[in-house]
Amino acid sequence: MAISANRLELLSIARSVAYEKNIDEAIVIEAIEEAISKAARARYGADHHIEARINPKSGELTLKRKQTVVASQDEVENPSQQIPLSVAKRIDPSVEVGHVFEEDLPLFDFGRVMSLTGKQVITQRVREAERDKQFEEYKDRVADIINGIVKRVEYGNVIVDLGRGEGVIRRDQTLPRENLNMGDRVRCYIYDVRREPKGPQIFLSRAHPGFMAKLFEAEVPEVYDGVIEIKAVARDPSSRAKIAVYSHDNSIDPVGACVGMRGSRVQAVVGELGGEKIDIIPWSPDPATFIVNALQPAEVTKVVLDEDENRVEVVVPDEQLSLAIGRRGQNVRLASQLTGWSIDILTEEEERSRREKEANSRTELFMGAIDVDEMMARLLVSEGFETIEELAYVDLGDLLQIEGFDEDVSAELQARARDYLERAQQELNARRAALGVEDEVLGLPGVTLEIAIKLGEGDVKTVEDVAGLVSDDLRGWFEVKNGEKTRFPGLLEGMNMSVEQADALIMAARVAMGWVEAPVEEEAVEEAELAADGQD
The missing domain is CATH 3.30.1480.10 (NusA, N-terminal domain)
Known part of the structure; x- marks a missing residue:
């Protein structure tokens, strides 16, 4: 040339x-x-x-x-x-x-x-x-539905011709029992676009929760216009799904709008998803109400929330247990995914038995600790007292409100409770000293006598010993051996210590040893900078 x-x-x-x-x-x-x-x-x-x-x-x-x-x-x-x-x-x-x-x-x-x-x-x-x-064309289309033609199928992965590019539906993102063949037209959900050395990779899905949400947006004008909002979706592809909807207009029923006249709208979505059964749930800002709705069609008699652990205990009638759990746990699993809460289901009989067991245990605790008869102990339990600490330090006026309690009886009960706690503390302190745990360890933030004893039993007896630990030593850890995941307990197993608390304890010990400087909080830095600016 x-x-x-x-x-x-x-x-x-x-x-x-x-x-x-x-x-x-x-x-x-x-x-x-x-x-x-x-x-x-x-x-x-x-x-x-x-x-x-x-x-x-x-x-x-x-x-x-x-x-x-x-x-x-x-x-x-x-x-x-x-x-x-x-x-x-x-x-x-x-x-x-x-x-x-x-x-x-x-x-x-x-x-x-x-x-x-x-x-x-x-x-x-x-x-x-x-x-x-x-890449520039498709990166902004993540979370959109796109049409394509099946180009080929390789080891369960479906390659889709999108016109100006190719996308892939991985095996785990296809619908079970759905057979896609070369030349078939298919609707997919773009859930990720990545820039890779061999070219942009466009990942498609028909099993993604977002696919169902987009299908409802296409079928329900109120969703498209933003009047009805899809708050959450949980799917067991090709089997069952739950979708939570909320209406910003009180005059519009979100469930009815998504179902459509004679079920026309929801059936259009069901047809695209291969007959997947869809439960449309009204969303509520109240977690308890939302969880009750999510467990439909089961009836719920009681809900107890534990916000710290993000768990909820749901009580259902005995005859509703199988309906609440669902086939192979499907109903409760989808409800948990939809709400974001871990759900434990109990029957009314199981809850009654557990409540009686806990009441008997607390009754025996009060009888042995403050030397009262069974009637008095059960009365305290019925009034909501769960621990000796609660009885020892509750306001005296709260005890006087209990029927049959005068000032002398209330004061005597609190005195006995405090004596018991003091004896218990002395015994724990003696146990700590016998293990050789130094007094300085108790000076670390968050260290109680119970924690000090646990540390001593693990041969951690000085501040320097604590400073040499990592959080896994305190909380426990997992290891995979021969393909099996095994948990190894930590020194403070059962103390419910978070990663942040464990790290803070170890950092405090390292600061006390002079290994590191104390971290400066952002607020203190900002105040110092403002003070310096003021002087200028």
Whole structure:
């Protein structure tokens, strides 16, 4: 190929390639310039800085060799690309350091090897531009539904032709029992687009909860307009799903709007999802109400929330237990996913038995600790007292409100409770001392006598010993051996210590030992900065 060929030929080639690949024509021209520059360096020397330029209007091609002016001969690292100032002054007395000389080079004919090399450079740049264009086109379409045609099926993964790219439905994102064959039209949900070395990867799904939400948005105008909001979706693909909806307009029933006249709207979604049964649940800002709704069609008689653990205990009638749990636990599992709460289901009989067991245990605790008869102990339990600490430090007026309790009886009960706690503390402290746990350990934030004893039993007896621990030593950890996950208990197993609390305890010990400096809180830093600004 001769460079002296028709000037417009290069522009024609660039235009046709850009049109075919749906990329900017300037990118193709840059790729051709790069290929010609590489060929020129192969001809004139790889050390030279040579640039090829193509006029985008006339198609005229020029080759330029560039040399940069440096201060002295000592700074010249590459004579082919740099020229000392003393020499440059002979060429142009007005030049300064940093000036770039450009020299026109004669055009030449490509050889076979140069042509192949140029073709590779152009092909690579065009492919990269095509991938970038594809990524930019699809990265903003995450969480959208897209139509495509099945191109092929490989090991359960479905490759879908999207027109200007390819997407993949992984095996775990397909609907069970759904067979997609080459040439089938399919609707998918784009849940991720990643830039990877081999090109952008577009991940599609028909099992994603967002797919169902988008289908309802397409079928229900109120959802599309934002009047009805889809708060959460939980799916067991091709089997059953629950969707929580909320209406911002009190005059519109969100469940009825999503169901449609004679179920027309929900049936359109069911048909697309291969007969998946859908429960439409009214969302509520009250967690208890939402959980009760999510467990439909089962009836719930009682809900007890534990916000610290994000768990909820649900009591249902004995005959409703199987309905609440569902086949293979499906109903309660979907309800848990929908609400974000861990749900424990009990029957009324199980809850009654457990309540009686707990009451008997507390009754025996009060009888043994403060030396009262069974009637008095049961009365305290019925009034809501669960521990000796509650009885010892409750306001005296609360005890006087209990029927039959006067001031003398109430004061005597509190005195006995405090004596019991003091004896218990003395026994614990003696146990701690016997284990050799130093007093300084008790001075660490959050360390109680119970914690100190647990540490002593684990041969952690000094502040330095605590400083040398990591949080897993305190809380426990998991290890995988022979494919099985095994838990190893920590020193404070059963103390319900969080990762943050464990880290804070260890950090306090390291600060006390002088190993690290005490962390400065952001608020203190801001106050110090404000004070400094004020002084300025």
